[in-house]
Amino acid sequence: MTDAALGASFRDPSGFVFEHDGVVYRQVNRTYAEDYDHLMNSGLYAELVENGLLLAHAEVTSPRSRMDEDDSHYKTLEPEQITFVSYPFEWCFSQLQDAALATLRIAQAALRYDMVLKDASAYNVQFLCGRPVFIDTLSFERHKEGAPWVAYRQFCQHFLAPLALAAHRDVRLLQLFRVYMDGVPLDLARSLLPIRAWLNPHLLLHIRIHANYQRRYEGDTDSASKIRPMRKQALQNLLTALASATKKLRWKAEGTEWADYYDGDSYDECASDHKRQVVGEFIDAIVPSEIWDLGANTGEYSRIAASRGIDTKAFDVDPACVDRNYVAVREAGETQLLPLLLDLTNPSPSIGWALAERDSIAERSSADAVMALALIHHIAISNNVPLRRIAEFFASLAEHLIIEFVPKSDAKVAILLSTREDIFPDYSENGFESAFGEVYVIESRIPVEGSERTLYRMRRRATSSA
Amino acid sequence: MTLEAERREWHNHASMRTKKTRPPDLTPRRLSFGVVALCAAAWLPAVSQAAGPLADTGPRLAYVDPGSGSFILQALVATLAGAAVAINAYWAKIKRLFGRGTPEEDDDARGNTPGDD
Missing domain, CATH: 1.10.510 (Transferase(Phosphotransferase); domain 1)
Structure with missing residues (x-):
């Protein structure tokens, strides 16, 4: 198999997108030749690319797609490569x-x-x-x-x-x-x-x-x-x-559960400083080229990775957090951070024709590392997901994991448990380490000073790669 | 106290400050005539259709093209938009004539990036 047309690329008779040796190309069909030439020769392409509004491309002589059965080929373009698409x-x-x-x-x-x-x-x-x-x-x-x-x-x-x-x-x-x-x-x-x-x-x-x-x-x-x-x-x-x-049209990002989280009291300053320092050290030990911060809130910890030049996606379930984060990115002209909305308990599925037009979030992952800080209790306790399954899902996304364990004695977990029966006997540091230890090798374990939480750096076991 | 007197008093007060700021706009909230006119005009087709489609939420037929209505509507939208621009321009002129013109408030600045027209 030399190439494959991508799942979403079948509606437009002007051409299509295909992949060859890991590079994405776009074929321009003969029927679109005059429009394409006008785009390129009129100065429109140059203006749009210069203003950062249109993806740049180069015309290449090869490869030719095998999808081109009726010889409709006019040109092959090699666009600037996009490593991740969001919807x-x-x-x-x-x-x-x-x-x-x-x-x-x-x-x-x-x-x-x-x-x-x-x-x-x-x-x-x-x-x-x-x-x-x-x-x-x-x-x-x-x-x-x-x-x-x-x-x-x-x-x-x-x-x-x-x-x-x-x-x-x-x-x-x-x-x-x-x-x-x-x-x-x-x-x-x-x-x-x-x-x-x-x-x-x-x-x-x-x-x-x-x-x-x-x-x-x-x-x-x-x-x-x-x-x-x-x-x-x-x-x-x-x-x-x-x-x-x-x-x-205006929508104000406030009033939701998390948008004001950092204004609250979940961490005292000293613990928060130490947490930042440890997260930075973990990132430096992994040296990822892309990192996904799950439950990123407004991206405070995502920026530890982004500021090191690492391609960072900051996912959160709260539209207000994502909006605040995005506005901060836009205002500071940050280039390495992409805030996105994602409900981990029901992540983006594959959708569209033959379920192949838009890929699920897991299919789109090219991350080397996943970061899950102050998140595990929300999934394990609020959403009743067994720890082992959480480990497996994270392992399906990336090889490395930076994760924070929040024990039952933590004030935030106490709030989650205050209105419900404690049916989580395994939710302890030992239970966490043994569940995650089956899927990951725990490479480092550092308690966060001034808190009861612990930070871990883990690497997926070779046998459990998803 | 008249508006003029209020404005003078504010000026006296402001002159005592080191940093000079704009006096508050004491004229009634600027009403964009064009927007009002557009609003009124936009309601006409809605009213004319009140008997029919307004209440309708039924399922779509399988063989219909939802595009025609979009094409037909565009001429109306473009005409109204053009009219709003023209009316606003005249309104601004009239206001300037009576010395009430203020520097155009850049309502559209938000979200624009360099290179925007």
Whole structure:
């Protein structure tokens, strides 16, 4: 097998993405040749890449994909390689909003070069070096005079509707992306949004009336004759209106359980200093190239890795924490840290056609090390997962593990146990070490000074590699 | 106390401080005429459809293309957006005429990055 088309790459007749010897390439088909040439020769590609909005690529002569059965090959591109893709249901509000604005800026730039952005899918945006970057080179086509924006509906479903739902109803509704791969259906958004949302003329137009128009003209065989030709200025106006609609939506990251965690009292300063120091030493001993911090909160400990130049993903279940973390990354221009939303008790599954369009979080892991600080009690006690199973899951993600054990005597665990029966006889330091010891070799064990917690550095046993 | 007197008093008070800050905007909250007009205009098609689709949440038919409505709506959206821009521009002019113009508040600055237009 020399190559394989990637699972998500089958919808677009303009070309496809394939993998060869571990490198991802993109084939441009002959049918797309003129659009591709216009993208490259008009100056649009150069402008977008210069502004960090589009993934750069190089044209290469080989390899040719075996998927190219009908000889439709025009060019092979070797894009800048992306080691990890995240999905919109793993983004916080601000990430989705920034991805939306980036998409609109690209569409506006395209129009200046007489092209249109034909896809406004959130899946076409990835966060690279802390910024949203559009990755689908084949999403541009030459503008046809009078044509409306073909991606308008997609933009509303992928960006405006979920952002409006988060801002006006509940931020957890961003998770609708997990069910609706092509964004939130507008009639669903219409029925979920509160009445006050319709006081916003943008939402009234782009969601409510939009949904009504969809309903009114669906199945209307004569609808094509009702589409009015749009001048280029009208398209610009449309994009400006969408940008203004997107920017006006606000969600404030506060009031959730964890967003104010570090303002609380779980660690005294001395213990926290020692914990930071030990985590740093553990990271230096492992020298990972990529690290996943699970239960990262607002990324305080993730930054110990990121500041060493290590590619770091900071996962947390709390949308407010992820949002705060992302905003901090954006404001400081941090490039090594990517905050993402993840519920460890129900992690991102594989979804889409044949379950192969979007990979599960475990399939996407290229991390060398997993960090699980102040997390184990939430999984073992709040969610009743046996310690051995926790070890196995972590081991399936990465070879190395930095983990903190929080004993029952800890104030935080006492809170978890205060309203429930203690059915966790094995939840002790000994039980923890013996359960994890079956899956990992414990390489280092350091009690955190001034607390009852212990930090461990472990390495997956060769036989238990998942 | 008139607004002018209040403003003068604030100025006197402010002059005693070392750091000079902007006086508070004592005029009634600036109402963007364009936004109000757009709001009103946007409701028209909603009202015209009140009898039908507003209450509808039924399932979709299997053979329909949800794209047509999106294409048809765009002309309306673009017209309203264009009108809002024009009205805002005129409104700003009128305000300047009466000396009430303030430096345009950069409402859109948030989220923009260098290179934004």
